[in-house]
Amino acid sequence: xxxxxxxxxxxxxxAENLQVLTNQFCPKSISLKIDWxxxxxxxxxxxxxxxxxxxxxxxxxxxDGKNGAETARELAELxxxxxIIFCTQDYSNETLQELLNAGVARGxxxxxxxxxxxIDYITRACKEYLEESRLAGQTIGKINTSNELAAIxxxxxxxxxxxxxAQVKKYAPRDSNVLIEGETGTGKEAIGRALHGDRPxxxxxxxxxxxxxxxxxxxxxxxxxxxxxxxxxxxxGALEIAKGxxxxxxxxxxxxxxxxxALLRALQERTFRRLGETKERSFSCRIVGTAKSNISExxxxxxxxxxxxxxxxxxxxxxxxxxxxxxxxxxxxxxxCLSWNENHGQDRRFHADALEKLKxxxxxxxxxxLLNYLERILVDVExxxxxxxxxxxxxxxxxxxxxKVFYLMHDKKLDSAKADxxxxxxEEMLRRSQSQREAADRCGYSPQRLSHRIxxxxxxxxxxxxxxxxx
Numbered sequence: 229x230x231x232x233x234x235x236x237x238x239x240x241x242x243a244e245n246l247q248v249l250t251n252q253f254c255p256k257s258i259s260l261k262i263d264w265x266x267x268x269x270x271x272x273x274x275x276x277x278x279x280x281x282x283x284x285x286x287x288x289x290x291x292d293g294k295n296g297a298e299t300a301r302e303l304a305e306l307x308x309x310x311x312i313i314f315c316t317q318d319y320s321n322e323t324l325q326e327l328l329n330a331g332v333a334r335g336x337x338x339x340x341x342x343x344x345x346x347i348d349y350i351t352r353a354c355k356e357y358l359e360e361s362r363l364a365g366q367t368i369g370k371i372n373t374s375n376e377l378a379a380i381x382x383x384x385x386x387x388x389x390x391x392x393x394a395q396v397k398k399y400a401p402r403d404s405n406v407l408i409e410g411e412t413g414t415g416k417e418a419i420g421r422a423l424h425g426d427r428p429x430x431x432x433x434x435x436x437x438x439x440x441x442x443x444x445x446x447x448x449x450x451x452x453x454x455x456x457x458x459x460x461x462x463x464x465g466a467l468e469i470a471k472g473x474x475x476x477x478x479x480x481x482x483x484x485x486x487x488x489x490a491l492l493r494a495l496q497e498r499t500f501r502r503l504g505e506t507k508e509r510s511f512s513c514r515i516v517g518t519a520k521s522n523i524s525e526x527x528x529x530x531x532x533x534x535x536x537x538x539x540x541x542x543x544x545x546x547x548x549x550x551x552x553x554x555x556x557x558x559x560x561x562x563x564x565c566l567s568w569n570e571n572h573g574q575d576r577r578f579h580a581d582a583l584e585k586l587k588x589x590x591x592x593x594x595x596x597x598l599l600n601y602l603e604r605i606l607v608d609v610e611x612x613x614x615x616x617x618x619x620x621x622x623x624x625x626x627x628x629x630x631x632k633v634f635y636l637m638h639d640k641k642l643d644s645a646k647a648d649x650x651x652x653x654x655e656e657m658l659r660r661s662q663s664q665r666e667a668a669d670r671c672g673y674s675p676q677r678l679s680h681r682i683x684x685x686x687x688x689x690x691x692x693x694x695x696x697x698x699x
Contacts, residue, residue, distance in 0.1 A: 230259045231283040231354045236271035253347045268294030279307050284353035289316035297323050304332045308544035311353035331638030376431040381418030383554030383563040400425030405515045407540045413596030416518035424474040431474040432466040435480035455504025467511040480517035550594045554587045564602050581616040652686045666690040
């Protein structure tokens with residue numbers, strides 16, 4: 229097996245010297261290809277183009293432009309398992325020590341000192357890379373059907389998704405904390421639940437962005453009677469309930485500074501106190517957190533505690549946005565249609581030209597937005613096979629509706645805007661229906677109420693004569 233090593237250094241000579249050194253001293257069983265990047269930016273682009281292709285990356289800590297610290301952080305964002313080594317002449321640098329302690333880099337080599345350090349680190353990196361490749365290969369081979377992907381709440385066929393599934397299989401039995409990063413709507417919570425694996429019970433999920441500070445602490449730590457208004461009895465929290473299990477902290481990056489400190493203390497001490505008591509209690513469960521993809525920037529800006537980030541980010545899963553894995557769109561659509569047809573007794577599907585339309589969309593809301601879009605279009609378009617022309621017409625109607633909504637809100641009182649909206653809404657339901665009775669059902673009105681509103685709002689119904697018998 230050939231292993232790729234990337235050297236990121238101002239001087240190409242460093243890569244050439246490493247090639248000579250490894251040719252001379254590396255075990256014959258290890259075949260190396262030394263790649264070179266002359267700047268941090270170039271190195272990051274090389275890794276981005278081949279995220280899992282490098283066994284080891286050696287980074288000059290004192291480069292011009294993007295320095296070694298910035299480069300290493302971005303490389304770790306691309307692939308948390310990447311074996312990064314710093315090359316420097318100043319081992320005492322404080323930032324360097326922080327990155328080593330945080331696990332961003334695996335080691336440091338003092339330039340010009342011991343050439344055998346290079347061989348030791350590279351040999352170790354290659355062994356780890358081989359083991360990772362074997363595990364990923366074995367796992368990916370087991371998850372290449374939609375049913376097995378669906379078992380962990382995902383649909384798709386992209387290599388990125390297969391790699392995530394490999395990570396889930398690998399991390400599920402471990403006790404280390406996991407941080408799942410990705411944009412809203414990418415499926416982070418489903419992945420977090422899948423990481424629970426064979427642990428007892430179900431994962432205990434807490435939505436960190438949807439509850440107050442007091443309620444969060446009550447959910448996580450528990451409380452005693454009288455701890456706060458409404459606490460009429462003692463209550464155990466997640467840390468007590470989830471013994472040997474998993475606590476899923478969804479959108480953990482939404483926690484306030486106060487709650488961040490409380491969570492950090494618990495993770496550091498492995499103990500906690502219920503609200504309103506002084507007794508220390510221990511816990512034994514694994515924490516899985518989900519966060520938006522910019523959490524590392526928030527750490528750098530001081531908005532999220534660095535120590536808490538490191539405590540949570542022992543193992544890391546990055547979920548790419550849907551726009552970066554177009555191969556997953558067709559399986560997502562296929563799985564959605566299968567579920568829709570089973571639930572509604574229909575036979576609906578999307579034509580190939582419609583799928584191409586869907587693939588060309590950015591989907592800023594990711595999988596969640598795509599699923600919502602599919603449901604709306606299957607409700608609004610009655611054709612058994614959705615074609616590109618249906619999507620074009622649907623988008624045209626959406627634009628018209630948006631224009632009408634803007635008109636409704638322009639310089640109008642609420643009561644007037646509501647009446648205008650109801651008029652437009654009823655007209656649209658009449659247009660979509662085969663009879664006024666069907667339009668009444670769509671509106672959620674009785675036939676008599678719809679007739680009454682049509683008269684009050686001065687709407688011209690295409691079923692005017694037939695409706696007279698409904699009144």
